[in-house]
Amino acid sequence: MPEVDPFKALGLAPTFDLDAARVERAYLARVASIHPDLGLDAESEGDEAAGLNEARRTLLDPESRVIAFLSLLGYTDEDKSLPDGFLIEIMEVRMEFEQALVDEDAQQIAHWRSWAADRRRESIETISALFREHAVSGDRALLARIKQSLNAWRYIERMIEQGGAPSR
Template identity: 50%
Template sequence: MPNDPFLLLGLSPGFDLAESDIEHAYLARVAAEHPDLVSGDDEAAARAAALNDARAALLNPETRARVLLTRIAGEDKDDSLPDGFLFEIMEVRSELENAAASGDQEQIKKWQSWADARQTEYIEKIRQQFAQLSDSPEDQEIRAIRTTLNAWRYIERMIEQAGLIGR
């Protein structure tokens, strides 16, 4: 896999990576690419940029899960979602948009809490799914992870669009 963040940073592929391990691996590698140390190496800036991208990908749990799943099962355009998910999300999105439009801080905080709780749930569910994944994963195991990731990403996008990220 070209520009594989795990390979670029020299980390063993896995979902449960400590932020400090990612940072340590990044700093160890990016120091060797610093422009002052590699003068005349036109590729150093590109390698440093690739390391920055790898760090960002692995620090984000959702992106890390997607990268890991791609390593395990390859790319896939499966966009399936859990049963009943779209109906729930349409209701939540409507209420969230109304709260944001009206500036109702109490409701906005309620939806921020909801979003935080859902994110925590998805991180734990993905953690468990990867931990239980067999050495030769079955299609149903891969589909279950993809479905969870699709739902998680859907919620992340909704939150970003509503302006609740960076709160």
């Protein structure tokens, strides 16, 4: 997690469920509050602006936001586990996707890109639901499930990045 709490830096309540427009509004409001015409010294202004930029980057990226929110909740486990059966599934999918790329099979490439986009969306929805459930129950085991879901999601993101699939 960044050194600064990105939620606090932008004056936002800590939650995974943040839309980009809300983050941008909070960012712009905070940046306006450190404008040089307000009398801050250049060094302080630069440091604060850098912190706000980092907070904005963190909260706009759902993957980074998960990490920041988990850390804020006190979950810093370096667990690399994956959901049951996921590793075999992703290895098979990657092989088929890579073969489609080698073969320049536009139909199969489109299929696997769509599959990856669907899995990304499902990962975000799952993590969001688990965070909401945790907010109600306080069950710390849910944080481990969130981390496990994040680990799987990262495999999907790497597939998208390496396969030239459309970005978020």
